[in-house]
Amino acid sequence: MTNRHSLTFTASPSHIDELGHVNNTVWVDWIQQIAVAHWESAASPVHQAQYFWVVTRHAIDYRGNVGLGESVEATTFIPSAPTGARFDRRVDFRNAAGKVIVSANTTWAMLERASGRLARVRDDVTAPFRPFGDEA
Numbered sequence: 001m002t003n004r005h006s007l008t009f010t011a012s013p014s015h016i017d018e019l020g021h022v023n024n025t026v027w028v029d030w031i032q033q034i035a036v037a038h039w040e041s042a043a044s045p046v047h048q049a050q051y052f053w054v055v056t057r058h059a060i061d062y063r064g065n066v067g068l069g070e071s072v073e074a075t076t077f078i079p080s081a082p083t084g085a086r087f088d089r090r091v092d093f094r095n096a097a098g099k100v101i102v103s104a105n106t107t108w109a110m111l112e113r114a115s116g117r118l119a120r121v122r123d124d125v126t127a128p129f130r131p132f133g134d135e136a
Contacts, residue, residue: 005038021065042128057107064101082121
């Protein structure tokens with residue numbers, strides 16, 4: 001089992017801004033998409049039914065961009081163990097040359113579906129996302 005999840009995103013006309021490259025809001029949407037895909041591919045169906053996640057913080061570094069028709073490979077992983085109800089996530093987007101052009105650290109809070117309240121992230125929830133950290 002790996003703690004990483006990857007997806008490829010390709011810039012379509014709706015993603016391009018007046019500068020001719022992917023708009024920053026699109027990168028945020030792609031971060032959301034890969035985070036959800038990782039959760040849905042790794043978490044148990046029981047946990048998916050019990051919990052959902054909301055973003056509490058995004059920190060994004062933009063070091064490059066892509067234009068219409070260009071693709072990026074996004075890879076996400078959980079860099080460290082959770083703290084209470086919060087879990088950090090890292091997402092790196094690489095261009096065709098393999099260079100990281102956008103990197104994000106996001107903080108997510110886990111909520112119970114039934115009550116809508118914050119829930120402490122337990123070890124059994126984190127098990128599919130280990131090992132924590134950048135080593136894969």
